[in-house]
Amino acid sequence: MNQIREYFNQLIGINDSDWALFSSKLKKGEFAKKTPLLKVGQTEKYLSFIEKGSARFYFPGEDKDLTFGFCFEGQFVSAYDSFLTQKPCGYQIETMTKTTLWRISQKDLEFIYANTSIGNTIGRKAAENLFLLKSERELSFLNETAEQRYRSLFNKRPKLILDIPLKYIASYIGVTPQALSRIRRRIS
Structure with missing residues (x-):
């Protein structure tokens, strides 16, 4: 959990009371290699921070999967489009290694937004991180x-x-x- 606090301290700084409230909403999850975090048709319920391990985003196929993204230690992982809209996801996320996640539910994140001075900044930084990963890949295919x-x-x-x-x-x-x-x- 200290890794998340360090991440936010490097970006924006987070005071002790905001951290106490935010960290009280985090749930730790341990996942074996090749564990689905989200399957096609499910709705994303969590924004997760990878403390240890890695995950991939992919479209499952009959003959082969189409991998379109990776997330690693020190990054957020989420089907963020599904998380925001609360609509079913069209792709899957699975761990590639034994992975430790710190997760916050959408409901709890909304509570953090409303009840801390830093809440909206936390959400924005997580969203920016996920957007930059997506943008970087798209630009690489074009250039x-x-x-x-x-x-x-x-x-x-x-x-x-x-x-x-x-x-x-x-x-x-x-x-x-x-x-x-x-x-x-x-x-x-």
């Missing part, structure tokens, strides 16, 4: 080759290769696993 996307991904997250199966990385950068193998051979 970079698959090889550049691969290099960029690992320059930003060098530990990534240890945690993520190559088929997920290939899907994420928009190539087949075979094409990813050729890219990896070319740059080694």
Whole structure:
């Protein structure tokens, strides 16, 4: 839980009374590798902070899944569109490793917004974090080759290769696993 407080202190600072109220609403969850956090058709009930581990966003397919996002330690994870609208989600989120989350429900987050001086800023920073991850990926597809996307991904997250199966990385950068193998051979 201290990791979340440090995150907010670095961004905005959070006083002890606001932190006490906010942290009282957080629930810790431990999840095994490959645990679904949200399935297609379910409605997102939580905004979660990853203390340890990682998660992926994907569209499940009969032949193969289409991975379109990753979240790691020190980041928020949520089907934020579903969280905001309280409508069913069209994609899934699952853990890629053993993962520890600190979760807050939508109802509790609304309570924090209304009852702390920093509440709206907390919500805004979480939303900005999720938006920037999405925007970064979209821009990479418009401006970079698959090889550049691969290099960029690992320059930003060098530990990534240890945690993520190559088929997920290939899907994420928009190539087949075979094409990813050729890219990896070319740059080694």
